[in-house]
Amino acid sequence: MTLYLSYFFYTVFGGDMTVYIDGLLFLNFYLDFLLLLTVVVVLRRNVKLFRIILGAFVGSLTILILFFKLSSLDLFFIKIYLSFLMCIICFGYHNLKMFLTNIGFFYVVSILLGGFLYFLNITFSYKNEGLVFFNNGISVNALFLVIISPVILYFYIKQVKMFKKKVACFFKTNIYIGHKVLNLNGYLDTGNTLSYKNRLVILTNIDNSFRNKKIYIPYIVIGGSGLLECIKVKKVEVIGLGVFENVYLGFSKDFNLAGADVLLNGLMRGEKQ
Numbered sequence: 001m002t003l004y005l006s007y008f009f010y011t012v013f014g015g016d017m018t019v020y021i022d023g024l025l026f027l028n029f030y031l032d033f034l035l036l037l038t039v040v041v042v043l044r045r046n047v048k049l050f051r052i053i054l055g056a057f058v059g060s061l062t063i064l065i066l067f068f069k070l071s072s073l074d075l076f077f078i079k080i081y082l083s084f085l086m087c088i089i090c091f092g093y094h095n096l097k098m099f100l101t102n103i104g105f106f107y108v109v110s111i112l113l114g115g116f117l118y119f120l121n122i123t124f125s126y127k128n129e130g131l132v133f134f135n136n137g138i139s140v141n142a143l144f145l146v147i148i149s150p151v152i153l154y155f156y157i158k159q160v161k162m163f164k165k166k167v168a169c170f171f172k173t174n175i176y177i178g179h180k181v182l183n184l185n186g187y188l189d190t191g192n193t194l195s196y197k198n199r200l201v202i203l204t205n206i207d208n209s210f211r212n213k214k215i216y217i218p219y220i221v222i223g224g225s226g227l228l229e230c231i232k233v234k235k236v237e238v239i240g241l242g243v244f245e246n247v248y249l250g251f252s253k254d255f256n257l258a259g260a261d262v263l264l265n266g267l268m269r270g271e272k273q
Contacts, residue, residue, distance in 0.1 A: 021064075024063055025060050025061070025063060025064075026060075027145065027146070028059065028060040028062070028063045029056050029057060029059070029060035030056075030146060030149075031113070031145075031149055032055070032056035032059035032060055032086070033052060033053065033056035034113075034149055034150055034153055035056075035059075035106060035109050035110055035113065035153075036052045036055050036056055036059075036086070036090050036106070037052055038109050038153045038156065038157060039091075039102060039105045039106050039109060040052065040090075040091075041157055042105060042109075042157060042160050042161075043101065043102065043105060045091055045102075047090060047091060051089060051090050051091075051092075052090055054089050054090070055086045055087070055089040055090030056086075056090075058082065058085060058086050058089055059082065059083070059086045061082075062078075062079060062082045065078055065079075083103065083106065083107070084103060086106075087099070087102045087103050087106055090102075109153070109156065112152075112156060113149060113152055113153060116152050117145060117148075117149070117152075120148070169187055169188045169189075170185060170186065170187055170188075170260065171185075171186045171187075171188060171238045171239055171240050171241060171264065172185065172186070172238075172239040172240075173185065173186030173236065173237070173238050173239070173261075173262055173264065174236070174237040174239075175233055175236050175237075175249060175262070176233060176234040176235045176236070176237070177210055177212065177231070177233050177234060177249070178210075178212070178234065180210075182206075184204070184206075184260075184261035184262045185260045185261045185262070186202075186238060186260055186261070186262045186263075186264045187259070187260035187262070187263055187264060188241070188264045188266065188268065188269060189263050189264065189265075189266055190266035190269075191266060192263055192264070192265050192266050193265065193266050193267055194217070194219055194228075194250075194265065195265070195267070196217045196230075196248060198246065199232075199246045199247060199248050200244060200246065200247050200248070200265040200267055200268065201217060201228070201230065201247070201248045201249075201250050201265060202236065202247060202248070202249055202250065202262055202263060202264050202265050203228075203249075203250045203251075203252055203262065203263040204249060204250070204251060204252075204261060204262040204263070205251075205252065205253055205261070206251070206261065207251070208229060208231070208251040210231055212231040212232065213231065213232070214229055214230070214231060215230050215231070215232075215248070216228065216229060216230070217230050217248065217250065228250040228251075228252060229250065229251045229252070230248040230249060230250040230251070231248070231249055231251075232247075232248060232249075233247050233248070233249045235247070236249075238264060238268060241264075241268050241269060242268075244268060247265075249262075
């Protein structure tokens with residue numbers, strides 16, 4: 001476990017109460033296992049369960065160094081070395097880039113979990129009168145940590161997957177209209193399959209200041225129907241999908257463009273040109 005989490009447990013359980021080494025080792029092993037498992041799931045690493053357990057076991061032993069008199073600098077380098085060793089045991093070493101990615105995500109997840117647990121400890125252990133905070137004698141229970149930790153990491157994994165899925169739909173898009181080029185951020189919407197006369201239709205919320213001939217394309221959505229003001233474009237270059245020539249660009253302020261400038265057609269993914 002990282003130094004941050006280790007220090008957290010030492011201060012919570014080693015301050016005003018008896019410390020049971022076996023319980024502390026188990027708790028450290030349990031959380032190290034969760035941290036490594038989270039990295040495996042988020043990065044989709046092909047790792048056997050035995051390697052995760054072995055890495056967590058090595059990490060659990062790091063809690064013991066907090067009971068030795070070491071300088072802050074020595075403690076820092078020992079923790080860094082052992083965290084590197086944990087990741088090598090769990091994930092192996094293939095190349096520097098992959099190793100840095102593994103260790104980077106391991107630290108991110110450790111800081112996330114440690115920060116949240118520290119927040120819970122402060123919330124329940126301290127109360128304030130104005131700007132003055134004092135300990136009320138309550139501390140976070142170990143059983144509570146065992147239960148809440150996987151819940152925190154589960155929601156983290158869920159949010160990361162949602163973020164990765166959404167980001168995968170964003171593409172740099174260049175729209176060529178006559179001699180002008182629009183450099184926009186495109187979002188591939190699988191629900192948008194609108195086409196007209198064998199031409200795909202994409203949508204933007206920018207103002208139509210072009211002199212190209214306008215056409216009006218009928219559309220039907222869940223909220224109703226109407227006519228969409230469009231122009232023909234020379235071509236649309238979607239970085240990562242391809243170049244599309246038979247495209248209409250529609251203008252509307254009523255469509256949700258998911259934070260992008262242009263809503264790409266879902267059929268573009270299967271019609272790479």
